[in-house]
Amino acid sequence: MSRMKKEERNENAEKKRGVSRFTPYALIGPAMALMAVFVFYPLADLVYLSFFDYNLIGKKKFAGLGNYKVLFFVKTDFWEALSNTAVYTGTVVVLSLLLAVLFAMWLERDSLVNRFLQKSMFTPYLISMVSCAYIWSWMYNDDSGILNAMLAMFGLPLSRWLNDSHIALFCVAAVAVWKSLGYYLIIVLASVRTIPPEILEAAELDNTSPVRKFFRITLPMISPQLFFLLITITISSFKVFDTIQVMTGGGPGNATDVLVTYIYRYAFEMNARVGYASAAGTVLLVILMILTFVYFRMLGRKVYYQ
Amino acid sequence: MKRKKNGYYRIRAAVLKAFSFVFKAVMAVFFLFPFYWMVTTAFKTYGESILFPPTLWPETWTMDAFRDVGQRIDILYYLKNSVIVAVSVVVLQLFINIPAAYGFARYEFRGKRFFWALVMLAFMIPTQITFIPVYILFSKVRLLKTLWPQILPFAANAYGIFLMRQSFMQVPEELVEAARMDNAGEFTIMTRIVLPMSRSSILTAEMFSFISTWNSYFWPLVMTNSDKIRPVTLAMQRLQDANQGLEWPILMAANTLVVLPVLVLFLALSSQILKSLGYKGSK
Amino acid sequence: MAEIRLENVSKSFGSAKIIEHLNLTIQDGSFTVLLGPSGCGKTTLLRMIAGIGPATSGKIYMDGEDISDVPPGKRNVAMVFQNYAIYPTMSVRENIEFCLKNNKVPKKERTERVERVAETVGLKEYLGRRPSELSGGQRQRVALARAMVKEPAVFLMDEPLSNLDAKLRLAMRSELIQLHEQLKTTFIYVTHDQMESMAMADQIVLMDQGTIMQQAAPEVIYHDPDNIFTAQFIGMPPANILELPGQAGSIGFRPERVKLNAGREKTGFRRRGKILTRELLGAEVQYKIQIPEGVVMVRSQELSFRAGDMAEIFSDREDLYFFDCQGKRIRKDMARLLELAEGRAV
Numbered sequence: 021m022s023r024m025k026k027e028e029r030n031e032n033a034e035k036k037r038g039v040s041r042f043t044p045y046a047l048i049g050p051a052m053a054l055m056a057v058f059v060f061y062p063l064a065d066l067v068y069l070s071f072f073d074y075n076l077i078g079k080k081k082f083a084g085l086g087n088y089k090v091l092f093f094v095k096t097d098f099w100e101a102l103s104n105t106a107v108y109t110g111t112v113v114v115l116s117l118l119l120a121v122l123f124a125m126w127l128e129r130d131s132l133v134n135r136f137l138q139k140s141m142f143t144p145y146l147i148s149m150v151s152c153a154y155i156w157s158w159m160y161n162d163d164s165g166i167l168n169a170m171l172a173m174f175g176l177p178l179s180r181w182l183n184d185s186h187i188a189l190f191c192v193a194a195v196a197v198w199k200s201l202g203y204y205l206i207i208v209l210a211s212v213r214t215i216p217p218e219i220l221e222a223a224e225l226d227n228t229s230p231v232r233k234f235f236r237i238t239l240p241m242i243s244p245q246l247f248f249l250l251i252t253i254t255i256s257s258f259k260v261f262d263t264i265q266v267m268t269g270g271g272p273g274n275a276t277d278v279l280v281t282y283i284y285r286y287a288f289e290m291n292a293r294v295g296y297a298s299a300a301g302t303v304l305l306v307i308l309m310i311l312t313f314v315y316f317r318m319l320g321r322k323v324y325y326q
Numbered sequence: 327m328k329r330k331k332n333g334y335y336r337i338r339a340a341v342l343k344a345f346s347f348v349f350k351a352v353m354a355v356f357f358l359f360p361f362y363w364m365v366t367t368a369f370k371t372y373g374e375s376i377l378f379p380p381t382l383w384p385e386t387w388t389m390d391a392f393r394d395v396g397q398r399i400d401i402l403y404y405l406k407n408s409v410i411v412a413v414s415v416v417v418l419q420l421f422i423n424i425p426a427a428y429g430f431a432r433y434e435f436r437g438k439r440f441f442w443a444l445v446m447l448a449f450m451i452p453t454q455i456t457f458i459p460v461y462i463l464f465s466k467v468r469l470l471k472t473l474w475p476q477i478l479p480f481a482a483n484a485y486g487i488f489l490m491r492q493s494f495m496q497v498p499e500e501l502v503e504a505a506r507m508d509n510a511g512e513f514t515i516m517t518r519i520v521l522p523m524s525r526s527s528i529l530t531a532e533m534f535s536f537i538s539t540w541n542s543y544f545w546p547l548v549m550t551n552s553d554k555i556r557p558v559t560l561a562m563q564r565l566q567d568a569n570q571g572l573e574w575p576i577l578m579a580a581n582t583l584v585v586l587p588v589l590v591l592f593l594a595l596s597s598q599i600l601k602s603l604g605y606k607g608s609k
Numbered sequence: 610m611a612e613i614r615l616e617n618v619s620k621s622f623g624s625a626k627i628i629e630h631l632n633l634t635i636q637d638g639s640f641t642v643l644l645g646p647s648g649c650g651k652t653t654l655l656r657m658i659a660g661i662g663p664a665t666s667g668k669i670y671m672d673g674e675d676i677s678d679v680p681p682g683k684r685n686v687a688m689v690f691q692n693y694a695i696y697p698t699m700s701v702r703e704n705i706e707f708c709l710k711n712n713k714v715p716k717k718e719r720t721e722r723v724e725r726v727a728e729t730v731g732l733k734e735y736l737g738r739r740p741s742e743l744s745g746g747q748r749q750r751v752a753l754a755r756a757m758v759k760e761p762a763v764f765l766m767d768e769p770l771s772n773l774d775a776k777l778r779l780a781m782r783s784e785l786i787q788l789h790e791q792l793k794t795t796f797i798y799v800t801h802d803q804m805e806s807m808a809m810a811d812q813i814v815l816m817d818q819g820t821i822m823q824q825a826a827p828e829v830i831y832h833d834p835d836n837i838f839t840a841q842f843i844g845m846p847p848a849n850i851l852e853l854p855g856q857a858g859s860i861g862f863r864p865e866r867v868k869l870n871a872g873r874e875k876t877g878f879r880r881r882g883k884i885l886t887r888e889l890l891g892a893e894v895q896y897k898i899q900i901p902e903g904v905v906m907v908r909s910q911e912l913s914f915r916a917g918d919m920a921e922i923f924s925d926r927e928d929l930y931f932f933d934c935q936g937k938r939i940r941k942d943m944a945r946l947l948e949l950a951e952g953r954a955v
Binding site: 057123126136137165166262287288 | 360364375376380429430435482559562563
Binding site for chain 3: 216218219221222223224225226227228229232236237240241
């Protein structure tokens with residue numbers, strides 16, 4: 021009721037000030053137009069293309085659900101890419117969250133040393149994924165890489181790192197964690213620091229062990245931010261591309277092939293099977309939509325706050 | 327409740343502190359070492375770079391790798407492409423995102439909720455989803471040989487609009503009303519009151535746009551057909567392809583050139599960046 | 610039950626020195642109030658005793674045993690925080706029980722103790738509630754119960770009543786006094802409210818800028834201040850302080866110890882002045898009076914004066930305090946000073 025009145029009053033006031041009814045539309049117009057062309061139209065077009073056979077040059081040929089059938093039931097490489105993506109995402113999410121929380125507890129106090137470490141950890145976040153990928157490729161190098169040198173120093177058997185199909189995916193995941201951990205740490209730290217200090221002090225006076233203090237007090241109180249991070253990291257891991265492309269190109273074999281490298285390969289390298297790639301893209305879209313939906317549903321329920 | 331003697335707790339605290347300090351040093355090294363490794367490799371000779379075990383500190387310092395980078399690719403040219411693209415994106419975003427955010431923040435209009443929902447939807451759709459149709463679109467209008475495909479799709483940025491709207495909404499209505507009573511026009515209110523008060527948010531949003539455009543790899547890889555229009559992130563690949571058997575010092579030298587400006591910028595601004603990020607994160 | 614002794618403790622935050630070389634003994638079983646203006650270091654002192662803001666240097670003893678580096682949870686103290694610091698993720702019962710669980714008290718005993726304490730503070734029906742469902746007064750009771758259930762040797766309270774409304778504050782005040790009577794444990798209570806300190810304490814430690822200005826029973830603090838700061842901090846309105854001629858120091862007297870137009874038979878401080886303002890306080894009136902040396906406040910049951918009237922104020926020599934130039938109380942050789950003060954009487 022009062023809200024309606026306020027709006028009415030605003031409108032009247034706006035008329036008096038000579039603000040045209042079209043002013044807001046003029047303000048948001050350019051942005052909305054650009055989004056229409058570069059987000060919404062492509063979104064629709066992607067789904068549309070996924071029902072056609074199309075190679076950029078020839079005519080589109082309607083294929084119905086044919087592309088999806090090939091994707092799921094004929095070829096096995098899509099399943100491989102999908103499961104690689106899932107393993108990669110799981111690894112990155114678990115490691116990032118775990119380490120971010122551990123480091124946040126450890127660096128909770130604002131001291132000079134802690135601030136320095138925090139800065140060191142954040143630095144890789146600003147560097148391009150490609151540069152990180154090159155640097156780590158060099159460190160992972162079989163013949164003269166520093167990591168193998170370290171293994172040798174401790175008398176351990178050497179590893180083939182990126183060329184070992186069992187661990188290549190985890191090696192790439194480690195780079196992603198290394199690069200972004202500093203950023204996640206900042207978010208977790210900021211939310212840890214919003215906990216009233218008296219509550220933690222009260223816990224100390226109650227003779228709470230650090231572990232118990234973490235699980236009973238800190239963790240429940242930072243759970244909304246952790247959940248936000250969980251979704252953010254999941255989504256960004258699902259679209260991993262740069263590191264894989266630079267470090268392994270999807271190999272060895274298909275061991276590190278993920279959804280986006282898969283789509284890219286089919287759209288631009290393998291005779292431009294655009295319709296087929298679009299179908300794979302649509303699957304990625306659906307996955308991201310589900311994740312986003314879950315996020316907002318859970319957020320609506322509020323994980324926890326006073 | 328059992329309590330031990332004071333001395334026990336004193337020693338325990340000291341030991342824990344020392345242990346924690348050492349581990350922190352180790353972690354700092356772990357996170358910074360790759361950069362150290364990049365820079366030192368860049369100054370090594372090719373022969374030294376493939377020694378096993380490698381040398382932690384170059385035995386002979388040489389600029390050869392940097393010279394070779396210059397000989398193999400015109401790195402300045404690619405840097406120029408990167409700069410043009412990143413700056414254009416940031417400037418365009420200023421003129422497109424700010425008005426849009428202002429419209430959403432301070433006006434009531436029909437369809438506002440619908441349009442806002444569209445912005446949030448755009449926020450969630452990554453470029454990895456839209457690149458095929460956008461590529462086809464640019465090929466139809468024959469712009470693939472220009473820098474536009476790297477610029478235009480990012481001229482409107484849903485995240486930037488979201489961030490700035492939040493900050494515009496925090497400007498108290500009383501302040502705007504006071505300005506109206508001082509007979510300020512709408513444009514004056516926006517430029518003299520709301521925008522200056524939201525400066526830090528605008529800066530943060532723009533800075534991240536710049537960095538993410540500067541660092542982008544996937545999009546230019548997809549959208550460029552010729553070397554002329556590629557940014558420096560892609561040029562690196564040519565160093566890799568250009569010869570059989572990788573010459574790591576050259577690759578690391580090129581990387582050093584690309585990374586160093588960002589590192590220096592960060593070290594200069596780090597406290598501010600961390601603060602604004604922490605603030606954003608806590609919301 | 611415990612005696613707390615602080616020996617030569619200092620505390621600094623960065624370069625700011627909050628407390629320097631402070632010594633203090635708090636008697637076993639006393640209700641000691643740390644009183645002082647904000648920023649005087651009283652909360653810092655309390656946190657040192659609790660162990661949550663350790664001293665930069667110096668020693669803290671509990672019953673003669675050094676506890677300077679003992680973690681808070683092992684000190685056998687309990688604290689009630691200003692904003693209660695209730696664990697928001699736990700129910701009332703879990704809040705109260707938390708410490709007992711941490712100390713591995715068997716379940717049966719735990720339940721007994723929790724219920725007994727809940728009964729005492731009147732929270733029995735609320736044990737299953739979440740803190741967010743409680744009123745301010747109830748939260749304050751949870752905080753209290755949480756401290757009580759530990760049966761600590763020392764209760765530490767940091768302005769526990771300041772977030773309550775006036776009526777509830779008075780009620781809780783007398784409940785706390787009663788609680789101390791029952792438990793006979795050491796209570797250390799921080800407040801900036803002198804009325805609260807007067808009402809509750811059997812020892813007041815008055816602090817300013819990190820040093821102890823006076824430590825004494827409330828009556829002593831009120832009637833026999835050691836220095837100008839104490840005389841002015843305690844009392845409503847504060848004691849009148851006037852400078853004596855010839856840099857001899859100053860003279861002070863309480864507004865409620867002033868008679869208006871009294872007889873001439875006694876010796877003391879006597880001046881004529883003009884009434885500037887008159888504030889009715891109910892049974893009494895507070896006058897602001899201009900005398901040659903300055904402005905003085907007077908509380909009197911004499912209601913008849915009006916602003917603008919002339920009146921003679923008189924304070925008995927028994928009620929006069931003399932201070933030296935540093936603000937310290939002079940207790941000897943006061944005859945000369947009295948003459949100085951009287952000598953200028955009209």
